[in-house]
Amino acid sequence: MKKIVVIGSGYVGTTSAAIFANCGYSVTAIDLDKNKVDTIMTGEAPFYEHGLHALISRAVSEDKLRASTSYDAVREADIVMSCVGTPDHPDGSSNLSYVFDVADKVSLLMKPGTIFVQKSTVPVGTGQKIKQLFARATLDVSYVSNPEFLREGTAISDFLWFDRVVVGSDDREAAEIVTQLYRTLETCLDRIAALAKVQPPAAHVSQYFITNLNSAELIKVTANAFLALKISFANSISKIADATGADIVEVMDVVGADPRIGRAFLDAGRGYGGGCFPKDVRGLISSASEYGVDLSIMTAASDLNETMPGYIASKLQKQIGEFDGKTIAVLGLAFKAGTSDARLSPGVKLANILAHDGAMLRVYDPEASEEAEADLRKGIEICDSAALAVKSADAVCITTDWPELTELNLADLAATMKGAILVDAVNRYDKHTVTGAGLIYIGVGR
Ligand code: NAD
Numbered sequence: 001m002k003k004i005v006v007i008g009s010g011y012v013g014t015t016s017a018a019i020f021a022n023c024g025y026s027v028t029a030i031d032l033d034k035n036k037v038d039t040i041m042t043g044e045a046p047f048y049e050h051g052l053h054a055l056i057s058r059a060v061s062e063d064k065l066r067a068s069t070s071y072d073a074v075r076e077a078d079i080v081m082s083c084v085g086t087p088d089h090p091d092g093s094s095n096l097s098y099v100f101d102v103a104d105k106v107s108l109l110m111k112p113g114t115i116f117v118q119k120s121t122v123p124v125g126t127g128q129k130i131k132q133l134f135a136r137a138t139l140d141v142s143y144v145s146n147p148e149f150l151r152e153g154t155a156i157s158d159f160l161w162f163d164r165v166v167v168g169s170d171d172r173e174a175a176e177i178v179t180q181l182y183r184t185l186e187t188c189l190d191r192i193a194a195l196a197k198v199q200p201p202a203a204h205v206s207q208y209f210i211t212n213l214n215s216a217e218l219i220k221v222t223a224n225a226f227l228a229l230k231i232s233f234a235n236s237i238s239k240i241a242d243a244t245g246a247d248i249v250e251v252m253d254v255v256g257a258d259p260r261i262g263r264a265f266l267d268a269g270r271g272y273g274g275g276c277f278p279k280d281v282r283g284l285i286s287s288a289s290e291y292g293v294d295l296s297i298m299t300a301a302s303d304l305n306e307t308m309p310g311y312i313a314s315k316l317q318k319q320i321g322e323f324d325g326k327t328i329a330v331l332g333l334a335f336k337a338g339t340s341d342a343r344l345s346p347g348v349k350l351a352n353i354l355a356h357d358g359a360m361l362r363v364y365d366p367e368a369s370e371e372a373e374a375d376l377r378k379g380i381e382i383c384d385s386a387a388l389a390v391k392s393a394d395a396v397c398i399t400t401d402w403p404e405l406t407e408l409n410l411a412d413l414a415a416t417m418k419g420a421i422l423v424d425a426v427n428r429y430d431k432h433t434v435t436g437a438g439l440i441y442i443g444v445g446r
Pocket of ligand 1: 009031098102119
């Protein structure tokens with residue numbers, strides 16, 4: 001059975017390592033962060049993701065998954081997967097220091113015949129540079145790009161019931177071997193799903209795409225950029241809806257009913273955040289400009305996205321008046337439901353704007369409070385429950401679509417608040433039900 005080393009124990013690396021280990025592969029997860037390594041070795045997940053804990057716990061107890069801060073396991077590995085972070089520099093270009101740090105380190109350790117798999121999202125052309133680095137070290141290894149499409153919050157089911165596996169390489173044989181990992185995974189789906197307690201999606205077709213190396217890299221950033229574009233497009237139209245009295249949800253339900261367009265990612269609201277869309281959009285703009293290509297369409301999408309928390313704050317201000325002396329609850333600090341990830345979270349951004357403008361802020365999230373804390377302005381009170389956050393508040397803002405937050409008991413909410421304003425920054429409430437409960441509804445484009 002193949003030995004796999006997975007470098008980087010973040011959302012992508014830990015999910016990949018835990019699932020391949022439960023497929024029967026011998027997996028070593030490597031991370032520089034000793035806390036993450038120790039957490040995995042005790043059978044726990046280093047962050048919240050539904051089902052991940054059970055998979056790690058089983059694989060560690062069966063000695064299929066080990067974690068280490070040392071790169072030693074690379075010497076014996078058949079396949080080395082790199083899943084380290086690719087954040088952006090302040091100018092928007094991709095910071096590839098972690099990616100090249102990994103490439104440098106493994107180039108000293110890989111045995112002949114090893115397949116190096118890049119799962120991190122990298123600008124097109126990165127793989128060719130790493131291949132040159134390996135060639136300079138006269139390594140007889142293969143390079144494969146296998147970008148990851150999982151989404152935090154549904155990472156396990158996305159990985160198990162993938163809609164596409166993209167394998168890009170100039171080495172066809174290596175590409176076939178990597179493809180085979182996923183074909184093996186398809187034979188253990190039921191067992192892993194039962195352990196993680198996840199359900200298959202209603203309709204699902206798994207497709208395999210073997211492409212050239214540069215195409216695989218460009219596919220990943222293009223997919224994220226297009227989804228971000230759809231969100232920003234919906235948010236642009238939501239401003240016209242606000243100005244005219246149209247309802248963006250009705251508009252997009254019908255526009256999205258056209259199969260050429262599709263309804264997904266046309267939800268207006270507080271904009272996108274997280275560790276992927278913002279930096280992938282900026283990275284694509286930057287890498288396009290390196291090749292002399294103008295991507296102003298994406299610059300517009302990114303700029304529009306930045307305006308959304310401020311836009312929502314100004315809608316609230318029109319209703320509430322001055323923020324000074326007002327108590328506002330912001331419910332939702334994770335950048336999306338189902339994760340503890342609060343990177344570039346729109347909820348955090350909205351809370352900071354309101355606090356900066358003089359309001360007293362109470363915030364709550366089911367999972368992300370700890371991660372969000374460092375990004376919240378001083379003086380913002382983090383609450384242990386939604387009930388505590390909304391008590392006597394003048395306004396309540398829903399900023400993440402956790403079911404707990406989008407299914408609040410509106411009668412109880414109206415009774416416990418001092419004011420009566422509900423800001424639905426994720427457009428999940430029925431506005432008539434909200435007003436029926438005696439609250440004032442503020443949505444985005446509604
Ligand atoms: P992350 O920030 O959660 O984790 C990255 C990990 O890499 C960290 O634990 C860090 O300590 C470790 N690391 C950094 N340098 C290292 C080194 N030299 N050796 C060992 N470990 C090192 O990142 P993530 O969210 O898992 O994303 C990883 C990549 O996958 C990124 O390129 C991202 O764009 C892409 N991606 C992410 C998602 C997602 O939903 N998070 C989905 C698809 C693709």
